[in-house]
Amino acid sequence: MTPPGPRPHRSTRRRLVARGWITDQHGAWPMATVPIVVGALTGGARWEHLALLAGWVAGFLFFNAAxxxxxxPRRARYRPALLAWAGVAAGFGLLLVVLAPRLLWWVPVFAPLVAVALVEAWRRRGRSLPSRLSAVIACGLTCAVAYDWATGLVRPEGAWRAGEAWPWRDAAALTGSAPAPSTGWTHAWIVTALLTAYFIGSVPYVRSLIRERGDRRWIAGSAAWHALATGGAVSAAALGAVSWAAPALWALLTARALLVPWDQARRGPWKPLSIGLGEVAACLLTAAALLLPA
Incomplete structure (x- = not known):
């Protein structure tokens, strides 16, 4: 009997990955999309958020191809994807500037993070810790960008001249701010921080299961980060900034950071697909917990 060949959709996906059209990392997709969705829903979704989401995903895929x-060593195979995604990202970038010129205030925040990731890629260290963390933080910050747009990108009078435009400089003067910690920029920054902390924690967690499997330093580092984030989530919930579902979930994530490596040591390694799908589920649960009313 002739063994069955590869499924057509899998073959297509492999070709797209091999030529740089899409990323081969399952966890990259929620990291590129979920923060924008959470930020939009936190502040009040607008149709323009679709342009922001599409533009960021196009930029993310351009960065992957780049x-x-x-x-x-042989770059020709990636050139079509690189040029195509560059064009799409540039088109959406121009659209975003036309729709909301004040989004340009965020460029100085993202530029150093993108630069670090590109330099690491040029040095052929695309999977290094600085490269991963810079990409993760950039994606996490899109939650605040989406919230900023949701609340109208309002800035204090004279901000363009006085340099007081940033939401962390004078949050009380911005639309969306309110005394209650469960609303306004205080809430938005806490949500952004906890969501970014989740994605940062996924880096040592996944490494402890795949590339550094069995290395107790990575397991300990992953567990320590999750425990620290759990403490932060407990503090945020105690202040009324997030629902108590957030620290409860973080406690489960901390336990997972210890139990899954232990299970691998006992029964053998997990498949990368299973690990990736588990991260997708954990990401969606984290987003849902942060969106619940405090």
Whole structure:
């Protein structure tokens, strides 16, 4: 009997990954999309958020193709994806500037993070810790950008001249701010911080299961980060900034950071697909917990 060949959709996906059109990392998709969705829902979703989401995803895929192109000895295979995603990202970027010029205030925040990731890719260290963390933080910050747009990108009078435009500089003067910690920029920044902390924690957690499987330093580092974030979530819930579902979930994530490596040591390694799908589920649960009313 002739063994069955690869499924057509899997073959197509492999070709797209091999040529740089899409990323091969399952956890990258929620990291690129969930923060924008959470930020939009936190502040009040607008149709313009679809342009922000599409533009960021296009930029994310351009960055993926650029990283592969920079470190590849034979770059021709990645050139079509690189040029195509560059064009799409540039088109959406122009649209975003037309729709909301004040989004340009965020460029100085993202520029250093993108630069670090690109330099690491050029050095052929695309999977290094600085590269991962810079990409994760950039994606996490889109939650605040989406919230900023949801609340109208309002800035204090004279902000363009006085340099007081940033929401963390004068949050009380911005639309969306309120005395209660469960609303306004205080709430938005706490949600952004906890969501970004989740994605940061996923880096050592996944490494402790795949590339550094069995290394107790990565397991301990992953567990310590999750425990620290749990403490932060407890403090935020005690202040009324987030629902108590958030610290409860973080406690489960901390336990997972210890139990899954222990299970691997006992029964053998988990498949990367299973680990990736588990991260997707954990990400969605984290987002849902942060969106619940305090």
């Amino acid at each position: 990283s592969l192109w920079l470190r590849a």
